Amino acid sequence: MAYNGVMPSARSRAMVREARHLLFTVAPGAIWIVIFLVLPGAYLMGVAFMTNGPYGLPEMPLSLASFERLAGFGFLGWSPGNLYTLLRSLWQTAVSTGLVVLVAYPIAYYITTCREKWRPIMLLLVVVPSWTNQVIRTFGWMNLLAPGTPLSGLAEGLGLIAPNMGLYPSNFAVTLGLVYNFLPFMVLPLYAAFEKLDTAQVEAAQDLFASPVRAFWHAVFPQTLPGLLAGIVLVAIPAFGMYVIPELLGGGKGMMLGNLVATQFSGGANWPLGAAGAILMLIATFIGLFAMRRIGKRLGGGEEVVI
Amino acid sequence: MPNNKKILALSLGGLLLAGSVQAQENKLYLFNWTEYMDPEIIEAFEARYDVEVVQNYFNSLPEMFAKLNAGGVSQYDIIVPSNYFVPRLIQTGLVQKLDKSKLENLDNIMAQFQDPAFDPGAEYTVPYQWGTTGIVYNTETFPEAPKSWSLMFDPKANPEHPFALMGDGQVSMGGACAYLGHGYDCTDMNAWKEAARLLIETKGRETFSGFTDGTPALQQLARGVTHVGLSYNGDYLFFKEEDPDSFATLDFMIPDEGAEMWVDSMLIPSEAPNPDMAHKFIDFILEAEVGAQLSNYNYYASPNAAATPYLDEVLTKPPVQPSEADMERLRFTPSLEGDALQTFQQLWSEVQSR
Amino acid sequence: MRKRTLKRGLTAFWWATLAFLYLPLAVVVLFSFNAANSAASFTGVSLRWYYQLMGNEAILSAFANSLVLAITSSVIALVIGCLIGYGMYRHRHRKLGWLIVLIYLPIVLPDIVFGISEMAFFVQIHRLTGLLQPGLGTMIIAHVTFQIPFVALIIYSRFVGLDPTLFEAAKDLYASPFKRVVHFMLPTIKPALISAFFLSFTLSVDDFVISFFTAGPESATLPIYIWGAIKKGVSPEINAIATLMIGAVAIAAIMSLLFSRRRHA
Numbered sequence: 001m002a003y004n005g006v007m008p009s010a011r012s013r014a015m016v017r018e019a020r021h022l023l024f025t026v027a028p029g030a031i032w033i034v035i036f037l038v039l040p041g042a043y044l045m046g047v048a049f050m051t052n053g054p055y056g057l058p059e060m061p062l063s064l065a066s067f068e069r070l071a072g073f074g075f076l077g078w079s080p081g082n083l084y085t086l087l088r089s090l091w092q093t094a095v096s097t098g099l100v101v102l103v104a105y106p107i108a109y110y111i112t113t114c115r116e117k118w119r120p121i122m123l124l125l126v127v128v129p130s131w132t133n134q135v136i137r138t139f140g141w142m143n144l145l146a147p148g149t150p151l152s153g154l155a156e157g158l159g160l161i162a163p164n165m166g167l168y169p170s171n172f173a174v175t176l177g178l179v180y181n182f183l184p185f186m187v188l189p190l191y192a193a194f195e196k197l198d199t200a201q202v203e204a205a206q207d208l209f210a211s212p213v214r215a216f217w218h219a220v221f222p223q224t225l226p227g228l229l230a231g232i233v234l235v236a237i238p239a240f241g242m243y244v245i246p247e248l249l250g251g252g253k254g255m256m257l258g259n260l261v262a263t264q265f266s267g268g269a270n271w272p273l274g275a276a277g278a279i280l281m282l283i284a285t286f287i288g289l290f291a292m293r294r295i296g297k298r299l300g301g302g303e304e305v306v307i
Numbered sequence: 308m309p310n311n312k313k314i315l316a317l318s319l320g321g322l323l324l325a326g327s328v329q330a331q332e333n334k335l336y337l338f339n340w341t342e343y344m345d346p347e348i349i350e351a352f353e354a355r356y357d358v359e360v361v362q363n364y365f366n367s368l369p370e371m372f373a374k375l376n377a378g379g380v381s382q383y384d385i386i387v388p389s390n391y392f393v394p395r396l397i398q399t400g401l402v403q404k405l406d407k408s409k410l411e412n413l414d415n416i417m418a419q420f421q422d423p424a425f426d427p428g429a430e431y432t433v434p435y436q437w438g439t440t441g442i443v444y445n446t447e448t449f450p451e452a453p454k455s456w457s458l459m460f461d462p463k464a465n466p467e468h469p470f471a472l473m474g475d476g477q478v479s480m481g482g483a484c485a486y487l488g489h490g491y492d493c494t495d496m497n498a499w500k501e502a503a504r505l506l507i508e509t510k511g512r513e514t515f516s517g518f519t520d521g522t523p524a525l526q527q528l529a530r531g532v533t534h535v536g537l538s539y540n541g542d543y544l545f546f547k548e549e550d551p552d553s554f555a556t557l558d559f560m561i562p563d564e565g566a567e568m569w570v571d572s573m574l575i576p577s578e579a580p581n582p583d584m585a586h587k588f589i590d591f592i593l594e595a596e597v598g599a600q601l602s603n604y605n606y607y608a609s610p611n612a613a614a615t616p617y618l619d620e621v622l623t624k625p626p627v628q629p630s631e632a633d634m635e636r637l638r639f640t641p642s643l644e645g646d647a648l649q650t651f652q653q654l655w656s657e658v659q660s661r
Numbered sequence: 662m663r664k665r666t667l668k669r670g671l672t673a674f675w676w677a678t679l680a681f682l683y684l685p686l687a688v689v690v691l692f693s694f695n696a697a698n699s700a701a702s703f704t705g706v707s708l709r710w711y712y713q714l715m716g717n718e719a720i721l722s723a724f725a726n727s728l729v730l731a732i733t734s735s736v737i738a739l740v741i742g743c744l745i746g747y748g749m750y751r752h753r754h755r756k757l758g759w760l761i762v763l764i765y766l767p768i769v770l771p772d773i774v775f776g777i778s779e780m781a782f783f784v785q786i787h788r789l790t791g792l793l794q795p796g797l798g799t800m801i802i803a804h805v806t807f808q809i810p811f812v813a814l815i816i817y818s819r820f821v822g823l824d825p826t827l828f829e830a831a832k833d834l835y836a837s838p839f840k841r842v843v844h845f846m847l848p849t850i851k852p853a854l855i856s857a858f859f860l861s862f863t864l865s866v867d868d869f870v871i872s873f874f875t876a877g878p879e880s881a882t883l884p885i886y887i888w889g890a891i892k893k894g895v896s897p898e899i900n901a902i903a904t905l906m907i908g909a910v911a912i913a914a915i916m917s918l919l920f921s922r923r924r925h926a
Contacts, residue, residue, distance in 0.1 A: 021751065024748075025745065029744060033766065033809065037766060040783075041774075055648070075646070076654070084661055129683065131866070131914070133906065139899060140684075143688050143900075144688050146532055164514070164534070180685070238771065241774065251516055260660065262773055265373060265377065266374075267369040269652055270652065336878050338878070361879055366892050382878050522893055
C-alpha cells in the first residue's frame with residue numbers, strides 16, 4: 001500500500017480522505033454513465049415489456065406480447081421472418097469475422113517481419129480508412145459495386161451474378177462492407193500478439209516438428225490466441241449489431257437484427273418490439289463475450305484476454 | 308479536485324439548459340418531403356416576416372411519423388404528410404387544430420379539397436399539392452412496355468432487368484393488390500395475404516434490387532442501377548428538367564390495374580414552438596401567386612383554385628393532370644388503424660425480413 | 662528458398678489488402694471530380710460538385726455541428742475520463758468490479774441499442790420535464806458517454822506504466838495537491854492526454870448511429886447530412902463532401918505520423 005507510514009491514530013482520518021478521493025475522481029464519470037446509459041437502458045428494457053399502442057408507442061399494461069411477436073407469433077400464426085433475420089445476422093457475423101481473420105492474420109504477421117521503422121507507418125496505413133465515417137466508407141462501396149461498374153462487369157463476365165445486376169445491392173455486398181469496416185480492429189490486436197511472439201519457442205518447434213504447418217500450429221498459433229480472441233470480440237460484436245452497412249448495401253434482401261430494431265423506431269412501427277429485439281441483441285452479445293472469455297481462459301494459458 | 312467537480316456540475320447544467328432552450332421565437336421549423344419547396348418561396352417568406360425558416364426533410368411517411376414521436380412533435384412548426392397518415396396523426400394527438408381566423412386565404416382552395424375524407428371539415432389540414440405515384444421505366448429496355456404492374460410482378464414481362472419497389476409498405480402492397488386484381492386500395496385480409504406472398508416471391512427474384520423511396524428511385528433509374536421503379540409524377544418531371552440527358556429514356560406511367568393518388572397537406576404539430584408563424588406560413592402558401600410558384604417549381608398539381616391563372620402549361624397536361632381514363636383508376640391509399648394497421652405491419656415486416 | 666516465396670507472397674498480399682482498403686475511398690475522390698452524374702463512367706474532370714457545395718448552407722452548418730460536437734464532447738470526456746482513470750489507478754487495490762463493468766458497458770453495447778435507448782429515454786424525460794430536447798446538447802451527452810471509457814482506460818494504463826515512487830517524489834516536491842496536478846501529473850500524462858483526446862475526437866467523427874438517433878432539427882452533422890443525401894439519392898455532391906472529409910483524415914494521419922516520429926527521435 002502507498003500509505004505505509006501513516007500513524008495508527010490518523011488511519012481512520014486517512015481512510016475517510018481516501019474514500020472522499022475515490023468519490024471525487026470516480027463519481028462524476030460513474031454518475032454520468034449511470035444517468036445517461038444505465039437508466040436509458042433500463043427504460044428501454046421496460047419498454048420491451050409494455051403493450052404496443054395502436055400506433056407503435058409503448059403503453060400500459062405490461063405484457064410479453066412483443067417477445068411473442070419477436071419469436072414470430074402474430075395475428076397470422078407463426079411466421080419465420082424474424083428468425084430469418086436473426087439467422088442472417090449470425091451468418092453474416094460468422095462469415096465476415098472469419099474472412100477478417102483470414103486477411104488480418106497474414107497482414108499482422110507481415111508487418112512484424114518488416115523493419116521496425118516501417119511498422120508504425122504500416123499500421124497507420126491499415127487504420128487510417130477507419131478514421132473516416134462509416135457512412136462514407138460504405139458509400140464508397142456503393143459506388144464500386146453498382147451495376148455497370150468494372151467490378152460488377154467482371155462478376156457478370158464470370159457468371160457470378162445475373163446480367164444487368166450489380167454486385168450491390170446484395171448480401172455479398174454486406175459481407176464485403178463488414179469485412180472492410182472491421183479489418184483494422186483485427187489487425188491491431190493480432191499485431192500486438194505477433195510482436196510479443198517468443199521466437200525461441202518457434203525455433204524450437206521448427207526443430208521439433210517436421211512440417212512447418214505443425215510447427216505453426218503448436219508454437220505460433222497458441223501465442224497469438226489472446227490477440228485473435230480480442231480481435232474476434234472487437235469485430236463480431238459490432239458486426240452483429242450493424243445497422244448502416246446492411247441498410248445501405250443490402251437493398252431490402254439483407255435485413256439484419258440491427259435493422260429490425262432500428263426500423264421499429266425510425267420507421268414508426270413498434271417500440272416494444274424494437275426494445276425486445278434490443279434485449280435479444282444484448283443477450284447474444286453477452287453470451288458471445290462470456291464464451292470468448294471462457295475460451296480465452298482455457299486456451300490462453302491463464303493470460304487475460306483484453307475486454 | 309472539488310473545483311473540478313464544480314466545473315463539471317456547471318457544464319452539465321449548461322448542457323441540459325442548452326438542450327432545452329433551442330427553439331427560438333424568430334424561427335420557423337418546416338419538416339417536409341425532399342425536393343418539395345422552392346427556395347425562393349422560403350426567401351420571400353423570410354423577408355416578409357423577418358424569420359429564419361429551418362428546413363428538415365423526410366423521404367417517407369413512416370420516417371416522418373417516427374421522427375414526430377421521437378421528440379419532433381415539439382420541434383417542428385409545420386409538417387407536410389400525405390392523406391393516409393393524417394388520421395393517425397390526429398388520433399395520436401400529434402397535431403393541433405388550425406385557427407381558421409388566422410387563415411385569410413382559405414377560400415382559394417378548390418371545392419373538392421375543402422372537405423377531405425381524411426380530415427372531415429378540414430379542421431387540421433390545408434392542402435399543399437396533389438399528385439400520383441406511378442411506374443417509371445426505361446424506354447430503351449422496354450420499348451413496348453405494358454401499361455401494367457407486370458413490369459414488376461411478372462417475371463415474364465421483366466425477366467432480366469433490375470427493379471425496385473417502394474419503401475413505404477402501403478404503396479408496394481397496394482401495387483401487389485392491384486396487380487392481383489383486388490384493386491390498389493384493398494384492405495381485405497385475404498387479399499393482403501395474397502399480396503404479401505406475391506411480394507415475398509418478387510423479392511426472391513434475382514432482379515429485385517430493393518425497397519426504395521420515391522425520390523431516390525428516380526436517381527437509381529437515371530444512373531441505370533434499376534430499369535423499373537416507383538416514383539411520383541412531379542418528382543419525375545422535376546428531375547427530368549434538371550438532367551434531360553439521363554431522363555430522355557425514362558417514362559412515367561399509371562398502370563391500368565390502378566395506382567395511387569395522394570394529397571399532401573400542411574399540419575401543425577400539437578406542441579409546435581411557433582404556431583403563430585406556422586399559420587402565417589400556411590396562409591402564405593395559400594396566396595394565389597405563391598401557390599402557383601410552388602407548383603411551377605416542383606411540377607405538382609395545385610389544389611389552389613386562385614393559382615390556376617399563373618400556372619405553367621406543363622401543369623395542365625399528363626402526367627401532372629392525369630388523363631380522364633387514368634383518373635378513374637387512381638385511388639387514395641387507405642388510412643389504417645387498429646387491428647388492420649397491426650395486421651398490415653406484421654405482414655409488411657414479414658415481407659421485409661424474408 | 663521456401664521462406665523467400667512466403668515473404669514474397671506476403672508482400673503481394675499486403676499490397677492487395679492496401680488496395681482493398683483504399684479503393685473505395687479512391688473511387689469517391691475520383692468521382693468527386695467527374696463531370697458527369699454517373700457512378701459508372703468518368704467523362705471528364707470538373708469542379709462543378711465542389712461549386713455546388715460552396716453555396717450550400719446546410720452543409721456548412723453540418724460541418725460546424727460536427728466540429729462543435731467532436732471538440733466539446735472530447736473535452737468533457739477528457740476531464741471526466743481523466744478523473745476516473747486516475748481514481749482507478751489510485752484505488753486499484755480496492756475491489757472496483759462494479760466500476761469496471763460500468764466502464765465497459767458503453768464499449769460493448771451495440772451502437773443501435775445505445776442510440777435507441779438514449780433516444781427513447783430523452784424523449785420521455787423531455788415529455789416529463791421539458792429538459793433534454795433532442796439537439797446538439799443531447800448529442801454531446803451521448804458522445805461523452807461513449808468516449809469516457811476510452812479516455813479512462815488510456816489514462817489508467819499510462820499511470821500503471823509509471824514508476825510508483827514518482828508519486829512519492831512529487832509529494833515531497835510540491836506541497837499543495839493543486840500544484841502537484843499542474844506541475845507533475847498533467848505533464849507526465851501529457852502523451853496519454855493527447856492520444857485520449859485524439860481517440861475521442863475520432864470516435865465522435867466516426868459515429869453515425871448514435872448521433873442519428875439523438876439529433877434534433879438543427880443539429881445534423883456531416884455524416885447525418887451525407888446519410889440523408891444517400892437516402893435522397895444525390896450522388897456526386899456526396900462524393901465531394903466525402904472527399905473533403907477524407908482529405909481532413911489524410912492530413913490528420915500525416916500529422917500523427919510526424920508527431921510520433923518526433924517523439925521517437
